[in-house]
Amino acid sequence: MTPLHLSYFMAFIISMTGFMLHRTSLISTLLCLEAMMLSLFIATSLCPIQLQTTSFMLNPMLILTFSACEASLGLSLLVASSRTHNPNNLQNLNLLQC
Amino acid sequence: MNPHANMIIMSSLILGPMITITSNHWIMAWVGLEINMLAIIPLIAKQHHPRAIEASIKYFLTQAAASSLLLFSIINNVWNTGQFDITQSTNTMSSTMMTAALTMKLGLAPFHYWLPETLQGTTTMMTLILTTWQKLAPLTLLMMINQSLNTSLLVTLSLLSMMIGGWGGLNQTQLRKIMAFSSIAHLGWMTMILTLSTKLTLLTFYTYITLTTTMLLTIKLLETNKMSTAMTSWTKSPMLNAMMMLNLMSLAGLPPLTGFMPKWLILQELTKNHMTIIATTSAILSLLSLFFYIRIAYYSTITLPPNMTNYSQQWRHKNQQKPYLPLMIITSSMLTPIMPTFMMIM
Numbered sequence: 001m002t003p004l005h006l007s008y009f010m011a012f013i014i015s016m017t018g019f020m021l022h023r024t025s026l027i028s029t030l031l032c033l034e035a036m037m038l039s040l041f042i043a044t045s046l047c048p049i050q051l052q053t054t055s056f057m058l059n060p061m062l063i064l065t066f067s068a069c070e071a072s073l074g075l076s077l078l079v080a081s082s083r084t085h086n087p088n089n090l091q092n093l094n095l096l097q098c
Numbered sequence: 099m100n101p102h103a104n105m106i107i108m109s110s111l112i113l114g115p116m117i118t119i120t121s122n123h124w125i126m127a128w129v130g131l132e133i134n135m136l137a138i139i140p141l142i143a144k145q146h147h148p149r150a151i152e153a154s155i156k157y158f159l160t161q162a163a164a165s166s167l168l169l170f171s172i173i174n175n176v177w178n179t180g181q182f183d184i185t186q187s188t189n190t191m192s193s194t195m196m197t198a199a200l201t202m203k204l205g206l207a208p209f210h211y212w213l214p215e216t217l218q219g220t221t222t223m224m225t226l227i228l229t230t231w232q233k234l235a236p237l238t239l240l241m242m243i244n245q246s247l248n249t250s251l252l253v254t255l256s257l258l259s260m261m262i263g264g265w266g267g268l269n270q271t272q273l274r275k276i277m278a279f280s281s282i283a284h285l286g287w288m289t290m291i292l293t294l295s296t297k298l299t300l301l302t303f304y305t306y307i308t309l310t311t312t313m314l315l316t317i318k319l320l321e322t323n324k325m326s327t328a329m330t331s332w333t334k335s336p337m338l339n340a341m342m343m344l345n346l347m348s349l350a351g352l353p354p355l356t357g358f359m360p361k362w363l364i365l366q367e368l369t370k371n372h373m374t375i376i377a378t379t380s381a382i383l384s385l386l387s388l389f390f391y392i393r394i395a396y397y398s399t400i401t402l403p404p405n406m407t408n409y410s411q412q413w414r415h416k417n418q419q420k421p422y423l424p425l426m427i428i429t430s431s432m433l434t435p436i437m438p439t440f441m442m443i444m
Contacts, residue, residue, distance in 0.1 A: 005177055009174075012170050016163075016166075016167070019163060020163075026155070029159065033162055033163070033166065036166045036170075037166055037169075040166065040169050040170060040173060043173045043177070044173055047173070047176060047177065050177050051176075051177075051180045053180075059125050062125060062129060063125075063169065066128075066129060066132045069132070069136055070132070070135075070136070070162055073136055073139055073158065074158060074162070077139070077143070077151070077154060077155050077158055080143060080146075080151050080154075081151050081152075081155055083146075083151075084147075084148040084151050084152075085148065085151070085152070093152045093155060093156065095148055095149050095152050095219075096149060096152055096153060096156075096214075096215040096216075096218045096219050097215065
């Protein structure tokens with residue numbers, strides 16, 4: 001495992017742990033999601049260094065575009081939930097529990 | 099909803115799984131999953147109701163986590179092997195993570211908590227889309243990477259999901275939550291056979307789609323959301339209510355009906371591969387599902403008049419004619435004799 005590999009691996013794992021364990025507000029969950037997608041963007045951009053091939057910029061751009069779409073969808077859900085729930089406490093999302 | 103927005107959302111809902119199914123490149127498959135997820139969220143959150151918003155938030159968070167985990171395992175695979183081909187994902191760690199991500203997208207057992215809650219928060223037609231069309235793309239990806247999957251891991255996951263699908267449904271009174279748990283149990287049957295025979299997975303998936311579609315359309319027509327309204331639903335369409343019992347028994351997999359066909363073949367395939375204990379366990383675990391199907395059938399059909407009833411009856415509205423329902427009921431109950439043809443085609 002090269003240092004480059006290790007760095008994006010650790011970035012993803014730490015932000016995934018934050019996504020799973022941080023259960024207070026929706027906005028911090030969305031930020032953790034963005035951190036995950038950004039670490040994956042960096043990993044895809046650095047892929048030609050590891051594989052020693054020519055740089056192909058379509059894949060990072062696709063990932064960046066779709067992560068931006070996902071973030072905007074998450075923010076719109078944040079706005080929608082602020083009308084009905086308290087967005088600063090994810091424990092309030094308990095209307096549908098079994 | 100605005101008809102233009104509705105058209106765009108519906109077309110991308112159809113387009114997303116199509117891209118995933120037809121692609122050979124991991125990034126395109128991931129893009130298809132993302133398009134599908136982006137299209138379904140506005141449809142779930144269409145009613146401006148706290149429950150719909152909560153369901154869409156839960157769906158969004160699980161699906162986003164699953165797709166980023168999938169992308170992470172794809173990129174790990176690329177860094178280790180240097181190619182993006184779906185069928186060549188040979189790295190062990192990334193194939194295990196792919197299994198986790200795709201089962202999270204499907205709603206299989208350890209990652210199933212979002213499924214009943216999301217289905218409870220939406221309408222019956224969205225439940226139909228979520229339980230059938232949304233399963234297509236992740237299941238296809240699982241079938242495409244089945245060369246590199248771990249059999250014991252998948253068998254453990256599927257036994258667990260059969261167990262949870264049966265036990266979770268026992269305590270429910272809401273029909274859509276019961277359908278969610280039945281969906282978890284059926285997905286357990288599909289992943290059980292995934293590494294042994296993908297044809298049987300496809301056959302199980304087709305049967306599951308037919309049965310679930312018929313059941314949910316019946317629920318939609320009778321407007322029964324819970325057990326207590328199922329009790330009085332016979333006033334609306336008595337014949338359909340009687341047929342619902344056949345459909346439920348077919349979902350449970352009782353012998354002369356369609357739902358028996360995939361279970362029979364799966365048990366036979368498992369026995370051929372010397373997995374007798376697993377076959378026995380899964381056959382016994384399907385009894386748990388049978389219990390709650392029988393309970394729905396008991397409330398809706400078996401306690402019909404001429405018994406004396408002491409509950410208030412519902413209004414008889416004008417009977418809606420659905421020309422596709424008789425065809426679907428016939429398909430979902432009488433398709434077992436066609437099994438030799440299936441075996442020849444597949």
